[in-house]
Amino acid sequence: MRRYHFPIFHNGETQADDVGELFRSPDLAAQYGERIARDIASDPEYDREAGTVVLVVDASGAEIARHSVCKTEP
Known part of the structure; x- marks a missing residue:
């Protein structure tokens, strides 16, 4: 398993992810980022x-x- 990080850019600022998460593949990490x-x-x-x-x-x-964050409709 490899460690992946998920920093978030919001209003011109970065929220770092110093801990990350373990995943078996880059595809699984990408799916988690989408979530x-x-x-x-x-x-x-x-x-x-x-x-x-x-x-x-x-x-x-x-x-x-x-992954761009798009507003979901209720």
Whole structure:
């Protein structure tokens, strides 16, 4: 298993993920990053103009995936 990190860019600021999560493959890590983006979008107080992006990076810092957060409708 390899460690992947999920930093979030929101309103021009970065929320680092120093701990990360373990996954068996980059695809599983990318799916998890997509779930994080969906969870953020489902927050009723989420600002759709914030331009939030969830990145998925491996332990070496290589970008595996990038997920834009889109406001979900109720």
